[in-house]
Structures are given as structure tokens and as C-alpha cells.
Amino acid sequence: MKSQVELGRKLFFDRRLAFNNTNSCAMCHIESQGLTTNQSATAIGMEGRSLSRNAPALYNVAYQTSLFHDGRESDLAQQAWAPLLSPLEMANPSIGHVVDKIRALEDYAGLFEAAFGGHQASMQTIGDALASYQRTLLSGNSRFDRWYYGKQQDALSPEEKHGFEVFMGKGSCATCHTVGEKSALFTDDNFYVTGIGYYNAIGAGPRVSKVELAPGEFIEMKHEDMKSFSAPRINDIGRFALTLDPKDRWAYKTPGLRNVELTYPYMHDGSLSTLEDVVAFYDKGGIEHDGERVLKPLGLTDKEKADLVAFLKSLTTPEDQAKHAGYR
Template sequence: MLHRLSGFLVAHFVALACAGFAEADERARPLGLPPIPAKAAGTVAMQKLGEKLFFDRSLSANGALSCAMCHIPAQAFASNQSALSIGMEGRSLRRNAPSLYNVVFKTYLFHDGRETDLAAQVWGPLLAPDEMGNTGIGPFLERLRKSPSYGLSFEAAFPGEGVSMSAVGRAIAAYEATLLRGDSRFDRALFGAEKDALTAQEWRGYDVFVVKGGCSSCHRTDRDSALFTDQSFHNTGVEFSSRQLSGNIRVELAPGVVKEVTLSATGLGESPPRNDVGRFEITRDPADRWAYATPMLRGVKDSWPYMHDGSLKTLEQVIEFYDRGGGPNPNLDPKIKPLGLTAEEKDALAAFLKAL
């Protein structure tokens, strides 16, 4: 249902793409980032409204969940609390909450890239039964219209339009467009001619990142900016969850503490979670099995655990994973090969990543 809805939403928002958006303020653009797309920048009133919506638990069906509960500001707008996101009534979802830093620059949204419009993206979680659980667009908008504070905020941000489906998406997108991360020591060293902004070890790590590690073939940097993504999808060999086919479910009892539970033993009558095959779920192209979007790396030291399933807790584990050539499977990307990094090179690479 959500896939069909997504097609409608994209068409709906494309029609409004040039309406009501302010030009980005170049003076506010952090060093190392490209210009902010004008259609997503929004006005100050839009941004304030979007921020209010982002942190508001009443947007969920049971009044318990907000966007910010999976995308926590102090945790790089990701979540360190659990490997997999927590949804309606405490349910473990299928995937890890990605960081929202620089999300305005993403071509594809979600780990499987099922959305391409930031203003349309929000409706996926809002309407997913196991996420924020709203049963329909109309009742959700009616709740906002009945709120005196929201009525005034929407009228200020969208004069003459007020509370509408497009306004909700555009407001949250405008707020998310402010979640920029750049002007790091790396940016000052590479784009600001401050060579000593990075230590000798971090420079060594950058060299490993570009040359021996080959990380930059997917986590790209350009001449005057660095988003650290090729805006594409790759099967890097992260386990493709044979455990989900076993008739059991994995229940996360605490961060990093997981127990496998047999459904029949607990008396639950529901089926186990379906296997997660990544981008294939969207394209139905067999070549896309277990392929996921290349994440950006800004603030990566704060956005653990890593990978689409949150299976790796530290940057050091991520480096070890790629050093051994990922996890073999039928669709492994040909770029993923054993690296043969030395201990010194691994330490340097970790230091570089933490400097972003």
C-alpha cells in the first residue's frame, strides 16, 4: 500500500515543487557542502513549524512517538539506543534509523531509496502501521486543524493554504533542510587551505580512505564539496538475515543485547518479519538484492550503531568488516574486496572518520 501511496505523493509534491519555497541563504552554507536546493529550503516560518512537528508526539496515533524519538539531535539525528528503530507499541522495526545530517542533499531517501522527495518522505512513517500508526491522511490533518496553535502556525507558514497534506511535508522538509553538518576540520583542511587542521594521522587516514581502502569510490568527495556518497546502492555483504527465515524473531532487550524467540513458544499467531532484501523491494531487479543506499558520513562518530540493520556498533568494527571483504553473498558488489590494511592504517582511517 505504501509503495502505491509513494507514487501518488511524489506526483503530488512535484506539482508544488516550485511553489512557496525561499532561496537558500548562501552565507549560511557550511564549508564543504554544496548549495542547498532552493525548493527544500523553505521560509523561517516553515522551518519553525517543521521543527514543532518533528518533535511533537501527538503526530503518532497513540500520542507516544515523534520523529525525534528515532532521530535524536544529540545522536547525530540517528539513535544509539537500539540497533533497529522502535515503532508503535515498542515494536522493533526492520532497519536502523539513519542520520538526518545533510539529508536535504540526498537523491534517494530511506535505506532502500523508496522516496526521492524530502517533502513526500514524511508520510511513509506517519502512515506505516508499525511506525507512527496513523490510519489515514484525512483524520490526521483534521487533528491538526482542531489544534489552535497549529492553525495559527500553518496560516503563518502557508498563508491561504493552512493545514494541508503538502504543507505538512514541506514544513518538515524545511526544518530538515537546516540539519547541516560541514565546516569540520576536514573541510577546513581540504577546502579552506588550512592543512594543519588535520593531524598527520588523520591525513594518513584520508590517504587510506581514498587509495588503499577505496572508500571514496562510494563515499565520494568532489572538488569543492564532500557529501561522502555516490547517491547509489551497493550490496556490501552485510548479513542478509537468514535468521529471519528460521521462524524466529530477534527481540532487542537492551542496546546490543538480543535474544532469539520462537514465535510458537510465545503463543504469538503472527508471521515472523519478512526477509529484508533492500533495494530489490523497490525495483524488483534481482541485481538489487541486499543493496542499500550509500550513507553520508558527516557526524559518523556519533551515529552508531552502523549499517542498515545496526549490526556493527563501532567504527572500528566497520573498518574490520570492510578489511576482510564484507560478507560473501551472491550479489556482493565487485568493489568489496579484502583490503589488507595494517593496524596503523586502520587506526588512521578511524581517526580520519572521527574528524568529519
């Protein structure tokens, strides 16, 4: 229902949902930044606290069977409560505190009742409203779609078409970022180990990070120089924390690739800044995990790498490109 979507959007952008009235959902999932946050590798929460993971983009979240990088939620309405109650994110002390706060706000008077058949704000209706809005965050009108599904042959350049061949073949990208006969979410909703989580856990991660000072303007900073103002990295064991299955240690969900050009930085921890970095990472076979290399090197040529990146940029929709252009 339109009224539920509008109410959900109001909640999504409302900073009063945070305990100290400063954070909203939209401050980590920024509309003009690919529904994520381009300036920081990991999300920033309550009072500037650093979270351990990159804010995932929300495009086509309505079709995802699991949510968060570790897949710990399966329902959008239920998922909404995790950031509201997380002490690192919006830091509310309880569900009841959030419900009572919203019920007391004058500008919400009658909105829940109108949207939900007389039912006032509650754990269920607040989650349902946020989920209704997030289900409208769709992406599927890219040049790739017009070429592959719409049979518009001139929608992609020869380089982009060759990049798609690499994506489906030698690059092995489609093994996890699946492409269907009638539609493509570019994710199989499964969980995999690439080595990045393990690498950081043992303290062998990169010693330098790229920091975006202005749209498109980066500098490199040594981690040693950032200690005085940056929180230490939290040991993130991935999906293992949920399943206790050893094979899930440092395993993370396959992200969708819609608008991937806009949703940098990449990987669960935002440790790769550009699509070129991501392609180079997989080309070399990821990183050894517990002494084993889980991914095999691809042996891509420079042209294959460049064309693969060009193809990935064809997954951007014009509407979202325009929004991002306003940010940049």
C-alpha cells in the same frame, strides 16, 4: 521561510502526530545522538514495535537525491508521510486523519496560514513544513573541511591525514563515499550489496549483539536470550522490493559520513556497533552473497585501520559534538 522552518520543527518534535500520541519524528532522529538512535540497532516504533532498519541520520538530507535505505522516495515533503502512515511507526489510519487532527489542535491555529500564504494544514503544507525544517539539518564545518577545503594544514593530525590517504586509496572508501573538489557529501547516492542483508536473510547473522545500557557502556547479549522480549527479524530484501531487479537483492543506499562518529550503530540494520567494526568488516571483504564475495579484501595494516578510524572522526562538527557530549 523562517515561519515554515519553525512550524516544521514543531511538527517534527510533536508526539501527537502519532496515532496514539506517543511517537514523534524526533524520537527516532534524536538531536543529541547524531540525528539517529544510538541505543538500538533498529528503530523502535508504535507500542515498542521493532523496525527492520536502523534510523538513518538526517545530516545534509536536503542534498540527497533518494531517501530511505532503499531509496523509495525522492522528495522530502513526500517522504514525511511514510512514517506517519506506517503501521509500525506512527500508525495513522489515513492522510485525512492526520490533517484533521492537526487542524483541531488549538496551538496550531493560524500557524499554517501564516507560513503558507493563507493555506491551512493539508497533505502538501504538512509535508512542506517538515521538509523545510529538515533542510536546516546541515553539517559541513568539520576539521576535515577546514583542512581539505580551507587549507588549514594544522586542522588534522598526521594520523588523520594518513587515514584520508587510506580512505581515498587502499581502503577504496571514496569509491562510494565520494569527495568532490568543492564539497563532500561522502555519498554517491547509489545502492550496493555488502552481504549483510543476505547473511541475515539466510539466518547466518551474528548470534550476539552489543546492547548499550548507558551512554558508552555496552554488554553483549545472546540472541537466544532475547527471544522472550524481542520480535523475530523480518526478512529484508533491500532495494529489490522496489525495482524487482535481481541485482538489487539486499542492496542498500550508501550513507553519508558526516558526523559518522556520532551516528552509531552502523549499516542498514545497525549490526555493527563501532567504526572499528565497520573498518574490520570492509577489510575482510564483507560477506559472501549467494556464494560470491562482492567486495574484495583490503589487506589493511593495524595502523592503516586505526588511522582510517581517526580520519572518520575528523568529519564531526564541533556543534554536533557538543550536543552529543551532553547525551553521553
